[in-house]
Amino acid sequence: MSIARILVVDDEADIRGTLKEVLTDEGYVVELAANAAHARTAKLANEPDLVLLDIWMPDTDGITLLREWASNGAPSCPVVMMSGHGSVDTAVEATRLGAFDFVEKPLSLAKLLRVLERALASGRSIRGAALSTGSPMLAPVGRSRLMHDLREKIQLVSSQNVPILFVGDVGTGREAFARYLHSVSPRANKPFVLIAGGALGEADMLERLHGVGSGADEQPGLYEQAAGGTIFLSRLEDFSATSQKIILEDIEAGQYTRVGSKAMLKLDVRFVSSVHASIDRDTGAGQVRKDLLSRLNVITLSVPSLREYAEDVPELLRYYVDRLVEEQGLKFRKFGVAAQNRLRNYPWPGNIQELKNLVHRLLLLGGSEEIGLADIESGLSSPIGRGEPLVKQDLLALPLREAREAFERAYLQQQLLLCNGKVGQLAKRVGIERTHLYRKLRALGIDFRHSADE
Secondary structure, X not given: XXXXXEEEEOOOHHHHHHHHHHHHHOOOEEEEEOOHHHHHHHHHHOOOOEEEEEOOOOOOOHHHHHHHHHHHOOOOOOEEEEEOOOOHHHHHHHHHOOOOEEEEOOOOHHHHHHHHXXXXXXXXXXXXXXXXXXXXXXXXXXXXXXXXXXXHHHHHHOOOOOOEEEEEOOOOOHHHHHHHHHHOOOOOOOOEXXXXXXXXXXXXXXXXXXXXXXXXXXXXXXXXXXXXXXXXEEOHHHOOHHHHHHHHHHHHHOEEEOEOOOOEEEOOOEEEEEEEOOOOOOOHHHOOOHHHHHHHOOXXXXXXXXXXXXXXXXXXXXXXXXXXHHHHOOOOOEEOHHHHHHHHOOOOOOHHHHHHHHHHHHHHHOOOOEEOHHHHHHHHOOOOOOOOOXXXXXXXXXXXXXHHHHHHHHHHHHHHHHOOOOHHHHHHHHOOOHHHHHHHHHHOOOOHHHHHHO
């Protein structure tokens, strides 16, 4: 996929310079225009993928220029408006003329980058047509090489109509990546339907997937609801043997019938799935059928654990603060340098979901505008049973056997909490066969029954 070209139109040289530096670092090709005349020339000479347009300019204001571009229909590429003196009326007028979104100065760079990602995804999905009123899924946040490569891979395979398998640990955001894949694919204007294995009851499984085809109970199933779009099979290891068998047979046949009907319906969906990183993709490890996996992992994308791209933690913290403040009206707080450094070195066993929960908790609790180290330690602390948190234990002072047992005890206690006391989930999370795990928990004196009750 070619690199996106962004035209920045602003009469303030400092703002143009800052935006060029930031957007270039993000991997975009950036062209600058100081006024409307320069913008017209640049747009005609080399049509950009997106225009970032200031409203208040000395020669011709941005609204007038946008109206000019929209005179023959919607703008030919997404336009995001900027203004240091925004008003509701101005934003409404810009949207009416086809602007994708409206951001206020001083710019929140995290928010601006989110808007640009959404606008570019929208432009790719509906190139040459009027801008859609729907917003594609936000692209994964992060400047690390891992996130950059994953974005590139998703964009590269999005146009290929083959099954995709996302592999990763719990909390890494596999569903979010699947939704982003759908949003930049040719199927973006069709439904995205999530199917979780635990939600498919054995009694009505076939009806839910295929639908009911006769009488007063006639209703479309999940396949029909997703027609032309994407079905996301979330956590394949949670699907029962029966549901795996039905889905495999449907994929192989490429068609199905509603319950109570003989009419054949085409299975016109793209399958995207997720599986835990501990599952052997060659054998299914006894939890996922090998033949089903072979059908669903034509292309496999690995979703890294957060600790693997810890350099993105500060940006992720800012992103979730901006998002929660904007969506829920919470009081703005920012993370201090010491707090950010502490979190960059935290192992994040719960991955992105744990980070998001931490930010949400700190904003809900409130306090001074700057979140300090004491806030972080308080927000991260949680009881893990006997003894101190693992990070406070001097394991090097212990004999090897005692140090190993202390580590295993603290590790499994913390992991058990993250799994809400469910040993089955713990076994999948840590990659230990369940019977062996029960023996280890008993040997280490971990009361898993009590954890489950809590």
